[in-house]
Amino acid sequence: MEYTDVVMENFTCPKNVGEIEDANGVGQVGSPACGDIMKIFLKINDDDIIENASFKTFGCGAAVASSSMATEMIIGKSIEEAGKLKNSDVVDALGGLPDVKIHCSVLAAEAIQAAIQDYKNKKA
Amino acid sequence: MKRIYLDHAATTPVDPEVVEVMIPYLTETFGNPSSIYAEGRAAKKSIEKARQQIATAINADSREIYFTASGSEADNWAIKGIAMKNKAKGKHIITSQIEHHAVLHSCEYLEKQGFEVTYLPVDEVGLVSLEDLKNAIRDDTILVSIMFANNEIGTIEPIKEIGKIVKEKGIVFHTDAVQALGNIPVDVKDLNVDLLSLSAHKIYGPKGIGVLYIKKGLPIDNLIHGGAQERKKRAGTENTAEIMAFGKAAELASEHLEENMTHMKTLRDQLIEGVLGKIPLARLNGHPEKRLPGNANFCFAYIEGESILLSLDVIGIAGSSGSACTSGSLDPSHVLLAIGLPAGVAHGSLRLTIGKSTTAEDIDYVVNNLVEIIQRLRDMSPIDAD
Amino acid sequence: MKRIYLDHAATTPVDPEVVEVMIPYLTETFGNPSSIYAEGRAAKKSIEKARQQIATAINADSREIYFTASGSEADNWAIKGIAMKNKAKGKHIITSQIEHHAVLHSCEYLEKQGFEVTYLPVDEVGLVSLEDLKNAIRDDTILVSIMFANNEIGTIEPIKEIGKIVKEKGIVFHTDAVQALGNIPVDVKDLNVDLLSLSAHKIYGPKGIGVLYIKKGLPIDNLIHGGAQERKKRAGTENTAEIMAFGKAAELASEHLEENMTHMKTLRDQLIEGVLGKIPLARLNGHPEKRLPGNANFCFAYIEGESILLSLDVIGIAGSSGSACTSGSLDPSHVLLAIGLPAGVAHGSLRLTIGKSTTAEDIDYVVNNLVEIIQRLRDMSPIDAD
Numbered sequence: 001m002e003y004t005d006v007v008m009e010n011f012t013c014p015k016n017v018g019e020i021e022d023a024n025g026v027g028q029v030g031s032p033a034c035g036d037i038m039k040i041f042l043k044i045n046d047d048d049i050i051e052n053a054s055f056k057t058f059g060c061g062a063a064v065a066s067s068s069m070a071t072e073m074i075i076g077k078s079i080e081e082a083g084k085l086k087n088s089d090v091v092d093a094l095g096g097l098p099d100v101k102i103h104c105s106v107l108a109a110e111a112i113q114a115a116i117q118d119y120k121n122k123k124a
Numbered sequence: 125m126k127r128i129y130l131d132h133a134a135t136t137p138v139d140p141e142v143v144e145v146m147i148p149y150l151t152e153t154f155g156n157p158s159s160i161y162a163e164g165r166a167a168k169k170s171i172e173k174a175r176q177q178i179a180t181a182i183n184a185d186s187r188e189i190y191f192t193a194s195g196s197e198a199d200n201w202a203i204k205g206i207a208m209k210n211k212a213k214g215k216h217i218i219t220s221q222i223e224h225h226a227v228l229h230s231c232e233y234l235e236k237q238g239f240e241v242t243y244l245p246v247d248e249v250g251l252v253s254l255e256d257l258k259n260a261i262r263d264d265t266i267l268v269s270i271m272f273a274n275n276e277i278g279t280i281e282p283i284k285e286i287g288k289i290v291k292e293k294g295i296v297f298h299t300d301a302v303q304a305l306g307n308i309p310v311d312v313k314d315l316n317v318d319l320l321s322l323s324a325h326k327i328y329g330p331k332g333i334g335v336l337y338i339k340k341g342l343p344i345d346n347l348i349h350g351g352a353q354e355r356k357k358r359a360g361t362e363n364t365a366e367i368m369a370f371g372k373a374a375e376l377a378s379e380h381l382e383e384n385m386t387h388m389k390t391l392r393d394q395l396i397e398g399v400l401g402k403i404p405l406a407r408l409n410g411h412p413e414k415r416l417p418g419n420a421n422f423c424f425a426y427i428e429g430e431s432i433l434l435s436l437d438v439i440g441i442a443g444s445s446g447s448a449c450t451s452g453s454l455d456p457s458h459v460l461l462a463i464g465l466p467a468g469v470a471h472g473s474l475r476l477t478i479g480k481s482t483t484a485e486d487i488d489y490v491v492n493n494l495v496e497i498i499q500r501l502r503d504m505s506p507i508d509a510d
Numbered sequence: 511m512k513r514i515y516l517d518h519a520a521t522t523p524v525d526p527e528v529v530e531v532m533i534p535y536l537t538e539t540f541g542n543p544s545s546i547y548a549e550g551r552a553a554k555k556s557i558e559k560a561r562q563q564i565a566t567a568i569n570a571d572s573r574e575i576y577f578t579a580s581g582s583e584a585d586n587w588a589i590k591g592i593a594m595k596n597k598a599k600g601k602h603i604i605t606s607q608i609e610h611h612a613v614l615h616s617c618e619y620l621e622k623q624g625f626e627v628t629y630l631p632v633d634e635v636g637l638v639s640l641e642d643l644k645n646a647i648r649d650d651t652i653l654v655s656i657m658f659a660n661n662e663i664g665t666i667e668p669i670k671e672i673g674k675i676v677k678e679k680g681i682v683f684h685t686d687a688v689q690a691l692g693n694i695p696v697d698v699k700d701l702n703v704d705l706l707s708l709s710a711h712k713i714y715g716p717k718g719i720g721v722l723y724i725k726k727g728l729p730i731d732n733l734i735h736g737g738a739q740e741r742k743k744r745a746g747t748e749n750t751a752e753i754m755a756f757g758k759a760a761e762l763a764s765e766h767l768e769e770n771m772t773h774m775k776t777l778r779d780q781l782i783e784g785v786l787g788k789i790p791l792a793r794l795n796g797h798p799e800k801r802l803p804g805n806a807n808f809c810f811a812y813i814e815g816e817s818i819l820l821s822l823d824v825i826g827i828a829g830s831s832g833s834a835c836t837s838g839s840l841d842p843s844h845v846l847l848a849i850g851l852p853a854g855v856a857h858g859s860l861r862l863t864i865g866k867s868t869t870a871e872d873i874d875y876v877v878n879n880l881v882e883i884i885q886r887l888r889d890m891s892p893i894d895a896d
């Protein structure tokens with residue numbers, strides 16, 4: 001297993017770590033038994049634009065790096081655009097992930113979708 | 125950056141004295157030990173010397189030492205060789221849930237071939253119970269295989285007592301002593317074992333050479349058939365250079381056993397006290413006393429092992445984890461699950477194993493950095509104490 | 511005394527360039543390739559490079575290269591692994607009478623486990639007949655294993671043609687190419703093989719490292735179960751130093767194949783002409799043209815092989831014999847018997863195999879001395895021509 005420099009950068013100095021106090025969309029996927037949990041916090045404005053995003057992650061280097069990268073990728077985007085973020089976009093942005101680590105990037109995409117859904121549910 | 129290597133249970137650097145012993149067998153003394161001319165005779169004589177060095181290290185006769193390519197091959201041979209040889213007598217095998225995969229997967233393969241295997245549980249510190257063993261023995265039990273010391277949590281099993289029970293029943297007894305040699309005394313006579321596996325790369329020898337000790341006269345099927353090498357028991361042109369290396373490494377390991385044990389124990393205890401004292405919600409896995417002198421294995425709640433390893437690697441420290449995330453499989457270490465850890469906790473394990481060259485300063489550096497790393501990762505974790 | 515080594519089919523000296531490649535893996539780059547920290551990643555990357563070198567040498571994909579501890583292990587794995595995997599489909603195996611013991615004894619072991627094996631005969635120069643093969647194939651044939659080139663008499667089998675026949679029937683085809691690599695071109699695609707065995711110590715690499723080529727997607731049982739090494743197909747911590755060495759040796763062997771072949775052929779022909787021309791009642795065993803470029807195998811009537819070898823050894827020449835007396839068994843070489851030599855003649859065989867460093871002067875020296883040695887031994891022999 002070999003992580004790219006981008007993965008290691010995002011692991012050692014992750015962006016957007018922590019909770020957003022006034023988040024209006026929160027999504028969590030995974031379970032401790034599987035060794036990975038990803039929780040995404042979104043602050044979405046009235047125009048459905050993601051103003052801020054953050055994460056808390058229990059998982060491997062790839063999971064942390066995917067969380068960091070994925071949150072970076074959706075800040076400033078509309079929820080419609082962000083909802084279309086695919087795990088492969090995250091993998092590409094990270095310069096690739098080892099095969100056995102692809103599922104960690106899937107978690108990131110799923111957690112974002114869950115957070116957006118949470119926001120929509122609350123709004124409805 | 126200076127590297128601090130704390131994964132001696134995974135593999136050890138080769139001792140320079142051992143490398144020196146190997147070199148001639150890669151250059152001038154290249155003969156095939158089976159050949160009758162000068163080059164062959166020289167090689168043959170040398171490997172018999174190495175065989176004797178290993179025999180001496182475990183109190184065996186040199187004719188009971190058979191070279192293999194690894195500890196894994198030794199385990200496979202012991203288990204499949206005894207099973208196949210005795211299948212007319214019975215098809216039941218007893219082992220434990222915490223064995224190395226070389227033993228476990230050999231047993232599982234035999235199950236597919238119609239054998240029955242009992243996997244004994246262990247208690248919360250990793251010990252097999254003698255009562256459980258006695259209860260598991262059946263009339264058709266042909267083999268018991270229990271490891272001497274566990275590679276993950278370092279627990280040392282009561283092999284001598286197990287050997288006695290098994291011997292009384294006339295059953296063949298194998299122990300995987302790959303983690304034991306060089307770390308605790310290994311004496312095949314005292315232990316009552318029929319078969320015992322070793323591997324050079326755990327005792328400052330090269331990778332790719334192992335030994336199966338087979339008690340004189342014990343019938344066993346071959347795993348690798350072919351030429352007449354290893355008294356017709358294990359085919360393949362002898363790996364002379366690595367055989368010589370293993371001989372030397374075993375000799376050094378016995379000679380320095382006492383001092384190495386003391387050295388490792390001192391640093392291990394410093395490490396354990398430091399970690400448990402300074403990091404909240406840390407626990408030590410394995411037996412508090414009956415453990416390998418160089419082994420420390422911790423769990424840290426709420427975080428995942430690979431993240432710890434990567435964080436350590438970045439600052440120059442090499443360790444290992446039983447987390448599934450490091451192994452490419454989805455399940456965390458079978459050993460940590462067997463001692464009763466919930467999967468979530470098992471994912472947060474860290475194994476640090478001390479070696480000859482580890483220093484007290486290394487340990488200080490590791491403990492201090494670990495405090496910060498665990499804190500940082502916990503801050504990042506969505507699971508928390510409340 | 512200068513030694514003239516003419517037993518390159520038994521083993522070769524390690525090329526100094528190859529030794530150089532190994533050394534770092536015995537010293538600084540000692541990490542376990544399965545570990546995720548820097549030391550482990552460096553080791554992992556290196557062995558993938560070596561895997562690619564070997565793949566290139568035989569025109570395979572690097573994911574089809576699996577490291578073993580020897581040619582013998584590769585043969586055992588191929589034969590037992592395919593047999594066990596397919597035993598529900600059929601239990602019939604076809605091989606030849608002149609295979610290496612690693613193949614023959616694996617087959618014999620399978621016979622004890624309920625498999626049926628056809629051992630194809632060969633003609634007087636050691637060739638398997640395609641007609642015989644076709645006739646031997648049955649509905650329950652699951653594996654054909656025919657060696658690429660014979661280690662004793664040097665005969666090269668029609669592997670490509672055999673591969674075609676076997677492929678048409680949808681049967682798995684294995685070839686032992688241990689003697690072929692470095693001596694003749696080896697191209698797995700061209701040959702139609704599913705499995706192919708190699709060994710480093712025959713091509714100026716170290717002893718104790720082999721390869722089994724397994725065609726992508728071919729189902730096969732493991733021989734050595736355990737850890738996830740070699741894409742979960744062959745357990746045991748990787749022998750990094752020797753893997754690197756094998757990679758380099760394979761690269762050198764391909765790069766210099768043409769020139770080495772020409773060199774060996776020239777000297778071999780000089781040797782054959784010298785011996786047949788100067789020594790009465792000498793015969794060449796094996797095929798006159800379809801033979802390994804470095805192999806010469808003779809029979810000398812009325813004398814015994816070990817005596818020839820010892821006489822040569824005394825004057826500094828290393829060769830080998832198919833005589834029972836050199837092998838510790840009572841039967842002379844199964845290969846010489848299979849080509850129809852009476853046991854008495856087979857006992858008088860001498861194999862001389864040429865290598866990179868052999869010179870024309872060496873050959874002259876050998877021929878001249880051999881004339882005298884054979885004469886002396888014949889004078890001593892109670893059997894004579896009249």
Ligand SMILES: Cc1ncc(COP(=O)(O)O)c(C=O)c1O
Nearest residue numbers: 360361580581582610661688709
């Ligand atoms: C044709 C052939 N097959 C297999 C082998 C076995 O190889 P190894 O010595 O690496 O086990 C040899 C040489 O001994 C050989 O010549």
Ligand SMILES: Cc1ncc(COP(=O)(O)O)c(C=O)c1O
Nearest residue numbers: 194195196224275302323746747
């Ligand atoms: C307990 C135990 N058994 C067997 C092995 C396998 O040894 P090798 O790596 O030489 O195959 C190991 C180490 O990997 C081990 O720790």
Ligand code: FES
Nearest residue numbers: 036059060104449
């Ligand atoms: S979180 Fe377990 S593999 Fe990535």
Ligand code: FES
Nearest residue numbers: 814816834835836
């Ligand atoms: S003559 Fe002595 S073993 Fe053959």
